[in-house]
Amino acid sequence: MTYDAPDRPSLPDPATAPELFEGLLTRRVMAYLIDLVLIGAIALVLGMAGIILGFLTFGLAWMALVFVVPAAIVIYYGMTLGSPKRATVGMQVMDIVLTPTRGQPLDGWMAIFHAALFWLTFWISWPITILFALFTPRRQMIHDLIMGTLMVRKSPMMRHWQRMRMADQYGV
Template identity: 75%
Template sequence: MTMFSTMTQNADIRPQLPDPASAPELFDGLLTRRVTAYFIDVVILGALVLAITLLGTILGFFTFGLAWVSLVFALPVAIVVYYAVTLGSPRRATVGMQMTDIVLTPTRGQPLDGWMAILHALVFWVTIWICWPVTVLFALFTPRRQMIHDLVMGTLMVRRSPMIQHWQRMRASDQYGV
């Protein structure tokens, strides 16, 4: 399946996926919120990396340099754990995403567990590292404002508060056969 055919499938993956035409409130200001959440998370990750680096530097003097060597492993592990704990949680959002009222939703029917969250973050950072303008601009041309890594991983980013109301409406219409 090509990326183009993935983009053109609107509701074929899961019919209950929200559609921007029928639920525009789920996608209102989504790109601005995603960029803001990204910068909040970068600041948090920067503070985490700085704290671990300072701790490792100080401990390195007491451990004859062993703590300095461990930083090579400790820093990536801390970043991976951040994404696994936040995106893999029931809230399905990093701290920045929670602050901007957005949530990560799987589109292919699989659960969004810690491993899926780690893989999503890894694909995100690879696509951002390779060519961030294309990754961000890509979202302007997909109906649900999905970026490359969202399409590859089968995820969808939506606003959290309207999403809760949307799913309640969907359950009610399914329940009553509307």
């Protein structure tokens, strides 16, 4: 699959493909909660390793403990959202996937920047971030629009792209 803009079908429209966006915000919230638990587990493991290393280094490694949570977030999003699945574990469970809208591939760095921007906008004002998604037609949040990404339901998306390719093939 190429990511060139001319080869890529047009972005799905909620008016013509509503199944891609049905219950999307609820799914995103549930995926976020699942991801929080997993990030917490990663942070716990890194924290325990830091505490043990602190004893071995006479307390020197304890200074690095302030980086445990940010490191857990970067590791988690880089390895899951930056993978070919383009979804965190929570997103996979909730059948949603992150799709780039500007023709660029979704790699590990873009996934990390997407997550960092999400955490920044969510930390500054989570109600505005969620309200913003309620009023955009594709249910995009602020960080999605800035990064040029779109969150859609995965199983209906696969059917949507197949229909779009068939329509392009047969000139419909």
